[in-house]
Amino acid sequence: MKLILTIFTFLLMAKECDTNKASLSSNTSNNNVEKTTDMEKVQKDITLVYNANSRGFFEEIVVTIDSITIYTNRNKTNPTKVACSTEDWNSCMTLLETIEVKKLPSLEAPTKMRHYDGAAHATLTIKNKEESYQTSTFDHGHPPQEIKAIVDRILLFKKDKIKH
Structure with a gap:
C-alpha cells in the first residue's frame, strides 16, 4: 500500500x-x-537633435523613428525631410544604449576652436516624452568621445540621405 x-x-x-x-x-x-x-x-517618443551654428552657419538635424529632418537656416523654413529607415533608427538606438544620457550635460569638449571662431558651436539633445538631456557646447565635427559615434552617425545622415 x-x-x-x-x-x-x-x-x-x-x-x-x-x-x-x-x-x-x-x-x-x-x-x-x-x-x-x-x-x-x-523608442517612438525619442528624438535626437544635433544643432551646430556660428555667425554665418546654421544646421539642425532632427532624427525620429519616422523621419530625418534637416534645417539649414535659423528660421527653420524649407526643411529637407526624408524617411528614417528601420535600419538607420536601430543603429541610432544601438549607439544610444552605449551613452549614459544623464551625464550628457557634464561631458567636456575635447577642443575649444569655437572660442575663437575656429568651429561652429554644436550640441546634441536627446529628448523623450518626459525629459530632455543636452550636452554642453562642443566644436562642430569634434564631439566628446562618449558621444562621437552617435554624432558621426547623425552627420552621416545628411551626407548620405540628403541630396542637395
Missing part, C-alpha cells in the same frame, strides 16, 4: 511540475512580448 501511495505521489508531483513549466514558459514569452512592446513605445 505504501508503494502504491509513493508511486501515486511521484506521478502527481511530476504532472504538477509539467503544468508549472508550461505556465512559466507561457509567462516568460508574454513578458518578452510586453518588454518589446514597451521598448517600441519608448
Whole structure:
C-alpha cells in the first residue's frame, strides 16, 4: 500500500511540475512580448537633435523613428525631410544604449576652436516624452568621445540621405 501511495505521489508531483513549466514558459514569452512592446513605445517618443551654428552657419538635424529632418537656416523654413529607415533608427538606438544620457550635460569638449571662431558651436539633445538631456557646447565635427559615434552617425545622415 505504501508503494502504491509513493508511486501515486511521484506521478502527481511530476504532472504538477509539467503544468508549472508550461505556465512559466507561457509567462516568460508574454513578458518578452510586453518588454518589446514597451521598448517600441519608448523608442517612438525619442528624438535626437544635433544643432551646430556660428555667425554665418546654421544646421539642425532632427532624427525620429519616422523621419530625418534637416534645417539649414535659423528660421527653420524649407526643411529637407526624408524617411528614417528601420535600419538607420536601430543603429541610432544601438549607439544610444552605449551613452549614459544623464551625464550628457557634464561631458567636456575635447577642443575649444569655437572660442575663437575656429568651429561652429554644436550640441546634441536627446529628448523623450518626459525629459530632455543636452550636452554642453562642443566644436562642430569634434564631439566628446562618449558621444562621437552617435554624432558621426547623425552627420552621416545628411551626407548620405540628403541630396542637395
